[in-house]
């Protein structure tokens with residue numbers, strides 16, 4: 001996980017932010033104590049986790065949930081709470 | 096129109112990750128539900144508060160739509176100005192092609208809406224701007240450290256209604272903002288709870304497509320403010336509706352109706368759950384249980400019953 005933090009002389013003049021949604025370059029994944037673990041065998045791709053995730057951190061490829069964006073997931077656990085098939089479990093982060 | 100998750104996932108999320116909202120805060124989910132309910136181009140304004148502060152920490156922004164913040168009290172005034180400027184540009188033929196049919200949406204917390212922003216909101220509603228105002232109601236001034244607002248319920252422990260031997264928390268009942276808004280005779284107003292995302296998105300879509308001012312009051316559980324676990328918002332949103340603490344209401348051109356679980360309860364098809372079920376797992380109400388404040392719990396239940404009776408009557412039950 002590497003974070004793009006600009007120093008004062010690299011920022012655009014006037015402090016303009018030139019890219020909409022550039023907060024994705026800031027990694028909130030470091031906040032986590034518990035991480036969601038996705039079990040594709042149990043997953044029915046109902047996407048409830050996607051709708052309930054406050055951090056847009058459910059990764060979906062070709063219509064299938066493939067895991068979580070751990071650079072941004074804060075580990076709140078709402079995805080595990082809402083999952084009707086218990087396909088997401090919260091596990092303690094190991095440092 | 097019904098929304099299908101399999102279609103929604105293909106669209107770009109309007110709020111990028113990397114924002115600094117608390118883990119488990121539903122406010123970004125509310126923004127997602129509101130903004131994804133329509134494909135029109137959107138312009139947003141934001142009152143000072145958690146959502147504004149935590150999504151725009153310099154040098155970052157999470158917003159993928161044009162977005163404006165001015166101050167705490169004037170999200171509605173700011174959106175009015177933007178909407179008026181848009182019409183000015185359109186009249187002069189200077190509006191960029193991709194902004195034709197743009198929709199204007201203001202966001203504010205309950206402090207910025209029920210309290211300090213109410214005159215800006217009232218003004219914008221009265222002037223009849225073509226906009227939607229969305230209040231995300233977390234029942235307190237959370238960004239500045241959990242002060243009471245006029246949306247905080249009775250009995251809640253906040254830093255300005257602290258619990259002690261002489262105090263059981265907030266003493267006053269919540270302001271009925273929906274009725275205040277409806278008294279402006281605007282075409283559309285509704286309450287939403289984010290766990291019922293279909294109901295919320297349908298209302299958002301209607302509100303955005305409505306010509307003239309529209310208003311949504313979205314229930315938004317607060318992790319640190321309510322002293323609840325980070326994964327609790329969905330359950331609490333559901334319980335708030337089941338207990339009639341937060342009924343799902345829609346007012347279209349002055350005609351009140353109930354929606355979702357609230358309609359089922361009013362129709363006698365579902366049980367109205369006692370308020371303690373909603374309150375018992377929240378730290379802000381903990382003292383009411385540990386100190387056995389049954390009289391205060393009864394006050395809260397009576398307040399919910401009174402407002403539920405009122406809304407039911409308004410909806411013709």
Ligand SMILES: Cc1ncc(C[n+]2csc(CCOP(=O)(O)OP(=O)(O)O)c2C)c(N)n1
Pocket residue numbers: 142143144145146166167168203204205206207208233235236237238239244
């Ligand atoms: C005129 C003014 N007074 C006070 C403040 C300080 N202030 C910033 S955010 C905030 C609380 C906002 O509460 P609310 O609108 O409920 O939103 P929340 O933070 O709960 O999301 C306050 C008091 C301010 N920015 N401007």
